[in-house]
Amino acid sequence: MDPIIAATHANPYPYYEKLRAEGGLTFHPKLKMWVASSARAVCAVLAHADCRVRPVHEPVPNAIAQGMAGNVFGQLMRMNDGERQRCPRSAIEPSLTLIDQDEVREHVNARLITTDADGLYKAMFRGPVCVVAALLGFSPAQSRAISELTADFAACLSPLSNDLQLAAAHVAAQHLRGQFIELLADADVSSALLAGIRQRFDGDDETLIANLIGLCSQTFEATAGLIGNALVMLQHRPELSGASMEPLLNEVQRFDPSVQNTRRFVAASCEIDGVRVEAGAVIVLLLASANRDPALNDNPDHFLLDRPNRRSFSFGSGRHQCPGQALAMSIASATVRKMLDHGIELDRLNWCYRPSLNGRIPLFSFVGA
Template identity: 45%
Template sequence: MNSEPHVPVDHILAASSHRDPYAYYAALVAGPALVFDAPRKLWIASSAASVKAVLGNAACHVRPPAEPVPAAIMGSASGEVFGHLVRMNEGVRHDVPKLALQRFLAGVDLRHVQARTEALAATQAGQGPLRGAALSRWMFEVPVMAVADMLGFADAELPQVARWMADFVACLSPVSTPAQLTASAEAASALLARFAELVRDASAHPGSALARLQHEAIQVGWHDANALLANAVGLLSQTYEATAGLIGNSIIALATQPGLLEAMSREPGQLLQMVNEVSRFDPSIHNTRRFVAEATQVAGVSLQTGDVVLLVLAAAGRDPLCNVRPDAFLLDRPDRDVPGFGRGPHQCPGQALACQIAAAAIKSLLASGRLQAVSSFSWQYRPSMNARIPVFVD
């Protein structure tokens, strides 16, 4: 298992990939509601109350008003997708499409998704042991394949969709290389073209997922065909890293929480409960940002236009005012509050789907016996300023 010696967290943007950032987060939660980090030029909100206040403040936007699309991808196919994403917009460009996506995701047959995910997970695992780099690839591929399958891609296409998505998400990093940005744009173009074909085919299959998404879009008055295609790509991109991290962090919980592997092997029906607790205890997304579009106040602190607020969602989930006994891993936790999926207008509508996919993937590994030696697994964390995604090593 991971045996890296303890070293302190250097700064807030290094915390998500630190071996154990939770004592650092606890100190933030115990301090002022908002703290200004001068070297990084941002405010930090870490308590459940301050995070909730920022997420509910209409003056705090998901993108800088002057840069709705990152400059590095402006004018590319990646930028086209990004600019249409519901989660990256405000007002009508957010509210109406989000309602369609909420209704669509609420109608997903989670039992069917569970069964398909288990089958895909078993196929992708292949034969023999699964650990190290192979396990890391598996945890990225399975969730994106599960969602692509749900959206109508044929089995033979799923590996290519996973490759496209691996290339596409590179554009979301502020340190992407020119080669990665080019590959991302090519992947975005391919995904948009394939989704356009699937949407056209959906009219002949009224019960298909994309037909239902089109129906919900029409019902709420969302008539932007390009935006619908972009948000179909967005469903895959959100799955690729966030759900991979949820699967990986669930495997780590099985390796480190006393008695958990035995309990889940004995009662796999509790795996969804376990994943829900992992999403609070050690979430895959540790922070997100908000950009102040006009002067406002949060927790008695005056914020000015142009200010940036970093919301430490993982710290809020460990706030004792948010969850009692926050540092205990409890399967049957009453009134579990999971800030990692957001709150307010931009709360993630895919929480149930992500947790179901993660639970099904873990169930497949447990059933195959590949996690019996999980306590001997080794891992590091992928360098990231906001995501906590383990990388298993040989």
């Protein structure tokens, strides 16, 4: 096993424990990357000004640089540092915190959910994006289109995507841009979320549109993994099916997060947590390992609904902490509750993890189906 393969391993957590025992920040000679596995090291890297979200020499991946997907990617706040990150974030983050949770549940409950394998897939991947699109003011039919296009666009974010998927991502980015241009031009759109973002945003329309696309794409995989990993936990612990969804999902995101790792790129030689790291180095931050660090959480390998002082890096930390955490948790909680109410047969679930270098997202089938 290595720190990248671990994300989709059946049980990577003993391996993460071994890495923490070897030191919080260590060099992996095979991967030629630094690995931050402890809570202290992960926190230090996330807070360090010289640790950037993209390499200085490659702000947009070369594979998508010549196309619309690359244009969108280059403007995403999550893929930038400095003012290109702060400007859109200052508009989007406050608006996300003001979303009415009852409205989120209404949008989730308005969607048809079936408990077969196809229904689970749509509820995990399509449903959350549909909810975000509806909150932004799209109609139900438009929201479904946005979710389909977002699935195609999200392929540009993965190094595992092939040429056909990347070509589809460029086309999807173009269509998404067109959808948002029309939304922003429609004076009859009623969306408190969109109105709040537009009121606070102090930038050009292309940057705004790119980050609205980013809001959908960031919802796509992370929320799917959160929902899926909750179902996995409920199969292991069926007695939790009657529990309140909020504490259940709060512990799932710590215990078995959908985003297992992220990366930072060192822009200038510096010292991090007592270790000298040279400019150009790549650091893999094992967020899931840090969550299980006893220095961060007592009894970290136990799943506790009523965990006191729960701490987690699953949604990041510091200047790049995910601004949509509350929204993702609300969508996931409502979706899992609806699945349970519809009588999903947890004991018949089988799954494998979606191929990924950093995500832990189960794809379900049913035993005997």
